[in-house]
Amino acid sequence: MSFALLFSGQGNQHPAMLPWLADDAVVRDMRARLGVADWRGALADPAWAERNDNAQTLLTGLALAAWKQLAPLVAPPAAIAGYSVGELAAFSAAGVLEAGPTLALAQQRAEAMDACAAQAPGGLLAVTGLSGPRLEQLCVDTGLALAIRNGPESVILGGPSAALGQAERIASLEGAQCTRLRVNVASHTPWMREAADRFARALESVSFHAPQVALFSNAADRIRDAAAARHALAAQIATTVRWDECMDNVMARHIHCVLEIGPGQALARMWNQRYPTVPARACDEFRSAAAVAAWLTRHADR
Structure with missing residues (x-):
């Protein structure tokens, strides 16, 4: 087995x-x-x-x-x-x-x-549909970090709440699928x-x-x-x-x-x-x- x-x-x-x-x-x-x-x-x-x-x-x-x-x-x-x-x-x-x-x-x-x-409130945002280079630039532009890498175009970004909102707006306008996760910490x-x-x-x-x-x-x-x-x-x-x-x-x-x-x-x-x-x-x-x-x-x- x-x-x-x-x-x-x-x-x-x-x-x-x-x-x-x-x-x-x-x-x-x-x-x-x-x-x-x-x-x-x-x-x-x-x-x-x-x-x-x-x-x-x-x-x-x-x-x-x-x-x-x-x-x-x-x-x-x-x-x-x-x-x-x-x-x-x-x-x-x-x-x-x-x-x-x-x-x-x-x-x-x-x-x-x-x-x-408690010192730095944040969370996680799942993003699917952006290329690797575009995801890297999105992190640079918003100050977020790559929290989880599930695949080449399927990742979870983490960081402060305001930056997550900014990234979600940008990525959605570019055709990506975005989902805020049910967590209240910027894990990983x-x-x-x-x-x-x-x-x-x-x-x-x-x-x-x-x-x-x-x-x-x-x-x-x-x-x-x-x-x-x-x-x-x-x-x-x-x-x-x-x-x-x-x-x-x-x-x-x-x-x-x-x-x-x-x-x-x-x-x-x-x-x-x-x-x-x-x-x-x-x-x-x-x-x-x-x-x-x-x-x-x-x-x-x-």
Whole structure:
């Protein structure tokens, strides 16, 4: 069986996500940390759902629980990667971190980023349809930074709110498709440098292990040991997420299918557009863990 796991980032969380997920010990730990009895009910409030501290803790906990409940039903994956905050769950799934410390780190990561955002409010803007040189010039003209690179003409820009508005107006007039993301921090840009440094200090006291499977980072390509894992988790907060390269690295493992763990199907769609011969599905599409496992087994055993 040869498949890859991709762990989603934030922005697509919704009350009906992962309908098959059981309320296990990891979910209960997450609920306790968030102070909510019903996480689906909490997600029904957009103001609560879009708060960075709530979203990062919730998505990390749900991803950890989802993989814990799926893992006994399938063989180990051949490769793992996570998108933005999804790296925390990805590193845990690869054996780098235990679930409890990973949830605590999600809270610390969000706190560090929110502290930066309080000093320099900002956000993220998805832009599709502009060439590489034009995107570079747009960043120069507006003062924004490249936060995430999904493909040659599909990126996410980050920076102050006013600059995001300016970039959206310019890019839209040039025929680009623009979408403001449901986040209130300029993740993966230089505006998060203090957050990256603060998180690096938090990671020093946490026990890390070498990955047990091929693990790829947004900021440092393949992670082979504990030191590299610790560095990568902090660095990606303030540097560009090279998701296109992550996908290429995963594909190089000769996998037969891909499973996205988290809300929505954004990563599965990107994968299917880039590699149409290797199918990808999202856990959010299934009604039971058994159905997820059956799909994985059917395609990964080809």
